[in-house]
Amino acid sequence: MCSNFFVEIDQGRKISKERRVVTYEECQKNHAARIGKYAVDGCCEFMPTGGEGSGAAFRCAACGCHRNFHKKVVHDVGTYYDSWSKSSTPK
Numbered sequence: 001m002c003s004n005f006f007v008e009i010d011q012g013r014k015i016s017k018e019r020r021v022v023t024y025e026e027c028q029k030n031h032a033a034r035i036g037k038y039a040v041d042g043c044c045e046f047m048p049t050g051g052e053g054s055g056a057a058f059r060c061a062a063c064g065c066h067r068n069f070h071k072k073v074v075h076d077v078g079t080y081y082d083s084w085s086k087s088s089t090p091k
């Protein structure tokens with residue numbers, strides 16, 4: 001079972017209203033390309049090796065592949081996150 005362990009919240013650098021959640025799911029790197037076959041490492045979720053901002057943040061701790069090899073899934077959540085941030089809820 002795959003779970004979306006790593007969730008990146010992109011609140012949009014240019015369009016402030018656009019809110020997306022980007023998850024990186026199964027690794028699709030072909031480890032058998034050299035022998036003309038197709039075999040993936042079975043990693044089903046990207047887990048950053050290091051913290052955000054460092055080069056290691058793009059390296060999967062589980063399989064060691066770059067984040068680009070993982071299937072990128074963009075979830076358009078709209079204003080969904082408004083209900084998540086409980087800090088500013090005027091009553």
Ligand SMILES: [Zn+2]
Nearest residue numbers: 027041063065
């Ligand atoms: Zn991998």
